[in-house]
Amino acid sequence: MTTLYLLGSAAPPVLEIASVIEAAQSRGYDVCLGLTPSAARWLAPQMTELERLTGHPVRSEYKAPTAADVWPRADVVLFAPATFNTINSWALGITSSFVVGFAAEAIGKGIPLVTMPCVNAAYARHRALDRSIAELREMGVTVLYGEGGFVPNEPGERRPFPWQVALDAIGAAVSTST
Template sequence: MSVLYLFGSAAPPVHHIARPIADAQARGWDVCLGLTPTAAGWLSGQQTDLERLTDHPVRSTYKQPGAPDAWPKADVIAFAPATFNSVNCWALGVTANFVVGVVAEAIGKDIPLVAMPCVNAAYARHRALDRSIGELREMGVTVLYGEGGFVPNQPGQGRPDAYPWELLLDQADRLRA
């Protein structure tokens, strides 16, 4: 069975993360869930259920040096929802949190990566976002943004329940070795 690391940051669709986990499992993935610290706080009440669903610990912090890894090695890493902050930190190599650190290192390890941002139209107008997406794409990351991926909505008009998780999982399936 192939291993998918599913990483999420603190955007409203993360509240629905159990759905793409179950969908990925139905596609034959062994899913390990990683969250940014804020997303982990948002989902703290669901952590036990998510661990039961994945049969792995939910991680949001780095392990201690020398400690064994609680997860099997990833075949593909999918990062969604990826916030404005996470995308920009990743592109710049700012690895202050576990999730961004893993995806930054995965580029150098040649682990296939797919990301799908979740930003509103106000953030999308900030030039840093386009630069960061361009940087990630130049490093080989598949970024599902714009036509064929996530399309920003006006601030306050998002529909987290309509986030296109299936696009992320379809791409992860294509990246599977």
């Protein structure tokens, strides 16, 4: 079975994460869920159910250096939704959160990485976002942004997050890495 690390930050689509886990499992993935601390707070009422669903602890904090790993080794990573802060921190190597730290290290380990930003059009106009997306792409991360991925909406506007595109992309990333 292929192990998928599903990492998410605090953007509205993270509230749909249980159905994404189920969709990934239906495709044959063993899913381990990691969240930014803010996303973990948003999902706190669902944490027991998410752990039952995945069969793994949900992680949002770094483990102690002497603690054993509680997840199997990742075969592929999907970081979605990835907020403006997450994308910029990751591209700059600012690893103050577990999930961003793992994603940054995964680049060096050669683990296939797919991310789908979730930013509104106001954030998208900030020059740092385009630079960070370009930087991540140059490091080999598949960034699903723009046509064929996530297209920013106006602030306050809600559109369905294209989870299916993200799940299709991790399948492609796994097949090209083997």
